[in-house]
Amino acid sequence: xxxxxxxxxxxxxxxxxxxxxxxxxxxxxxxxxxxxxxxxxxxxxxxxxxxxxxxxxxxxxxxxxxxxxxxxxxxxxxxxxxxxxxxxxxxxxxxxxxxxxxxxxxxxxxxxxxxxxxxxxxxxxxxxxxxx
Numbered sequence: 001x002x003x004x005x006x007x008x009x010x011x012x013x014x015x016x017x018x019x020x021x022x023x024x025x026x027x028x029x030x031x032x033x034x035x036x037x038x039x040x041x042x043x044x045x046x047x048x049x050x051x052x053x054x055x056x057x058x059x060x061x062x063x064x065x066x067x068x069x070x071x072x073x074x075x076x077x078x079x080x081x082x083x084x085x086x087x088x089x090x091x092x093x094x095x096x097x098x099x100x101x102x103x104x105x106x107x108x109x110x111x112x113x114x115x116x117x118x119x120x121x122x123x124x125x126x127x128x129x130x131x132x
Contacts, residue, residue, distance in 0.1 A: 002026040004123030006096045011129045012086055018128060020081040022096030029053045029072065033103040034079040035114055036070065038092035039125070047114030048094070049081055052103050059103055059112040063090075086130045093125035 008020040022034060035050035049070035050059040058070050069082045079096060097119035105114040 002098065002121045004096050004098060004121060006094060006123045006126040009094060009126030009128045011131065014087055014130055014132050016086050016130070017082070017084045018086065020083065020094055020096075020126060020128075022079040022081075022123060024077045024079070024096075024098065027098075027100070029074045029077045031100060033099050033101065034072065035059075035097050035099075035103075035119060036079075036081045036094055037097055037114070037116060037119075038090075038094045038128075040089075040092040043092075045095070045116050047105070047112070047116075050103050050105070050112065050114060051079060053079075054102070057103070059105070059107070059114070061112055061114070083128075086128075088130045088132045091128060091130050093127050095122055095125040097122045 003025045005023045033052045036048040039045040051070045067085045072079045098121040099119045104118040
């Protein structure tokens, strides 16, 4: 059974940092793509960062570029999202999601456009709150 467990959220002041973890079980990490999405109150779920665990290729939405870094530790079946320079608009519930194979989302002129329905496996979210 595929399971994803997100953790590491919390309350942080603007300009601060957090590191989220996504621990996976029930599948071999190497062949999958893992992505982080977030959903703020009243807003649609949006992709943040993704990583193809087979070769370490990473993808970032414009909101994450230059501030967030996604990495994977395949031996531990864990993906991390290091978030720096957090701002109040980053406040959301963050989810990790998985799909077997390479990343499935549109790449257009270097911009990554992930959609939630492209990822069939989801973990419970972890709340990130950034105070001003």
